[in-house]
Amino acid sequence: MTMGLIAQKPVLLVIYLAVVGALTTSAKQAEVQTIGPIFIFGDSTMDVGTNNHIKNCTARADHPYYGIDYLGSQATGRFSNGLNTADTIVQLLGGYDTSPQPYLALVEDGSNFTREILNGVNFASGGAGLARSIGQSFYGQVVSMEEQVQQFETVRGNITALLGESKGSGLLQNSMYIFSIGSNDLMTYIFTRPMTPEQFVVNLTDTYAFHLKNLYGMGARKFGIISIPPIGCCPIARSLSPGGACTDETNNLARACHDSFESLLKNMSSTLEGFKYSLANTYNMTMNIITKPVGFKNVTSACCADMTPQGLSECKKGVHLCNNRDDYLFWDAFHPTQKASKLAATALAFSQDPDFISPINFSSLRKA
Numbered sequence: 001m002t003m004g005l006i007a008q009k010p011v012l013l014v015i016y017l018a019v020v021g022a023l024t025t026s027a028k029q030a031e032v033q034t035i036g037p038i039f040i041f042g043d044s045t046m047d048v049g050t051n052n053h054i055k056n057c058t059a060r061a062d063h064p065y066y067g068i069d070y071l072g073s074q075a076t077g078r079f080s081n082g083l084n085t086a087d088t089i090v091q092l093l094g095g096y097d098t099s100p101q102p103y104l105a106l107v108e109d110g111s112n113f114t115r116e117i118l119n120g121v122n123f124a125s126g127g128a129g130l131a132r133s134i135g136q137s138f139y140g141q142v143v144s145m146e147e148q149v150q151q152f153e154t155v156r157g158n159i160t161a162l163l164g165e166s167k168g169s170g171l172l173q174n175s176m177y178i179f180s181i182g183s184n185d186l187m188t189y190i191f192t193r194p195m196t197p198e199q200f201v202v203n204l205t206d207t208y209a210f211h212l213k214n215l216y217g218m219g220a221r222k223f224g225i226i227s228i229p230p231i232g233c234c235p236i237a238r239s240l241s242p243g244g245a246c247t248d249e250t251n252n253l254a255r256a257c258h259d260s261f262e263s264l265l266k267n268m269s270s271t272l273e274g275f276k277y278s279l280a281n282t283y284n285m286t287m288n289i290i291t292k293p294v295g296f297k298n299v300t301s302a303c304c305a306d307m308t309p310q311g312l313s314e315c316k317k318g319v320h321l322c323n324n325r326d327d328y329l330f331w332d333a334f335h336p337t338q339k340a341s342k343l344a345a346t347a348l349a350f351s352q353d354p355d356f357i358s359p360i361n362f363s364s365l366r367k368a
């Protein structure tokens with residue numbers, strides 16, 4: 001697996017020093033100057049251990065068989081057999097071997113806080129949603145998007161205290177802010193239906209807008225948004241559906257959310273000075289694999305789960321585990337395998353296909 005964790009630090013430090021250096025020496029090094037660290041917000045698709053630090057939280061991946069293909073077969077809190085999408089994206093964007101560390105881990109052991117925040121931070125929490133209430137009733141305590149943004153505000157303060165206001169905001173303007181969230185809002189909506197589907201899409205988009213504007217106000221400029229995948233095709237949805245089919249209603253809502261997020265982002269980039277974005281259509285990416293499963297032998301079932309009368313079980317020691325993880329699109333009842341995450345990251349980092357990523361890819365956004 002890649003180059004090992006130790007290689008991460010020096011590479012990142014070089015980038016950071018180059019950034020600060022470029023800001024002090026007057027101009028020209030545009031290429032170096034525009035590459036800042038990466039901050040990650042989201043749910044279990046991006047969580048790299050946040051929830052391990054929340055006592056009351058039951059959305060956890062800190063036990064086998066999670067991490068079975070990770071370095072040392074460690075269950076790190078990633079909802080994957082190995083690396084997750086946070087890791088695979090930052091690897092491809094360059095300067096990282098794995099995701100920046102979880103905010104709660106850096107706070108818990110303060111010894112590396114100051115050094116690590118300059119390499120970026122991961123705030124994502126499994127079970128979280130865009131709306132504040134999401135996750136609490138299913139999983140106890142999770143870090144909502146609102147709290148993730150508040151934690152970033154703290155980090156922003158720490159960075160400007162460290163580098164000074166001018167260099168600090170320069171670094172944060174050149175940083176990239178990656179989001180993967182909304183699936184839990186959608187699933188909660190399907191179970192509770194407190195409003196019409198149309199109202200839900202508007203409500204969710206407005207909630208997203210609130211958080212993005214808040215971050216823009218704190219100086220964030222480069223927004224990489226990963227929209228909601230076809231969660232009506234994830235193994236848990238299929239296990240509850242007659243004949244194991246995808247749930248069309250859920251999928252249609254995921255698509256509607258994508259289109260609505262796209263309008264929002266277009267609007268924000270035309271009304272907010274310097275606002276740049278890249279929107280990944282994970283709906284299309286995933287459907288593309290499901291309908292043309294090149295490289296995968298099984299795109300319907302979870303690699304790690306037991307079938308029970310209540311639907312699929314969670315992934316834990318003793319349940320059915322498939323032999324070859326790389327043959328599967330889905331690792332557990334909800335989440336992709338490491339291999340699927342790598343494929344998705346490759347598309348959003350480098351693709352030029354507007355069906356998958358628009359208006360620019362993440363790699364171009366990072367350098368923008």
Ligand SMILES: *[C@@H]1O[C@H](CO)[C@@H](O)[C@H](O)[C@H]1NC(C)=O
Pocket residue numbers: 056140141
């Ligand atoms: C943790 O869960 C218990 C029992 O559900 C609850 O009483 C308590 O308030 C929770 N603590 C926090 C910090 O949420």
Ligand SMILES: *[C@@H]1O[C@H](CO)[C@@H](O)[C@H](O)[C@H]1NC(C)=O
Pocket residue numbers: 009109111112
């Ligand atoms: C802090 O950094 C040191 C040196 O890189 C490392 O050995 C240690 O494990 C880190 N501590 C934590 C809590 O990550």
Ligand SMILES: *[C@@H]1O[C@H](CO)[C@@H](O)[C@H](O)[C@H]1NC(C)=O
Pocket residue numbers: 113114154155157158
């Ligand atoms: C970061 O900022 C917060 C809020 O201002 C502060 O309480 C904390 O001590 C700072 N952390 C460090 C390591 O400076």
Ligand SMILES: *[C@@H]1O[C@H](CO)[C@@H](O)[C@H](O)[C@H]1NC(C)=O
Pocket residue numbers: 203206207
């Ligand atoms: C979304 O709907 C909930 C429930 O009706 C409401 O409390 C919340 O304020 C709405 N959010 C937005 C941004 O409209």
Ligand SMILES: *[C@@H]1O[C@H](CO)[C@@H](O)[C@H](O)[C@H]1NC(C)=O
Pocket residue numbers: 267268271
């Ligand atoms: C763009 O956003 C502004 C402010 O949020 C809103 O007033 C306007 O109607 C939006 N325009 C479009 C075309 O959606």
Ligand SMILES: *[C@@H]1O[C@H](CO)[C@@H](O)[C@H](O)[C@H]1NC(C)=O
Pocket residue numbers: 255258259281284287288355356
């Ligand atoms: C991709 O998404 C766009 C917009 O949602 C849609 O029009 C198009 O048909 C999709 N393409 C594929 C291959 O799914």
Ligand SMILES: *[C@@H]1O[C@H](CO)[C@@H](O)[C@H](O)[C@H]1NC(C)=O
Pocket residue numbers: 297298300301302303322
């Ligand atoms: C996919 O895997 C599941 C369980 O691992 C198995 O029951 C199912 O038959 C497989 N489907 C295909 C198409 O191979």
Ligand SMILES: *[C@@H]1O[C@H](CO)[C@@H](O)[C@H](O)[C@H]1NC(C)=O
Pocket residue numbers: 349350351352360361363364
């Ligand atoms: C990303 O998109 C840009 C612009 O469309 C394109 O030139 C480039 O080849 C793509 N890939 C990378 C790695 O930037």
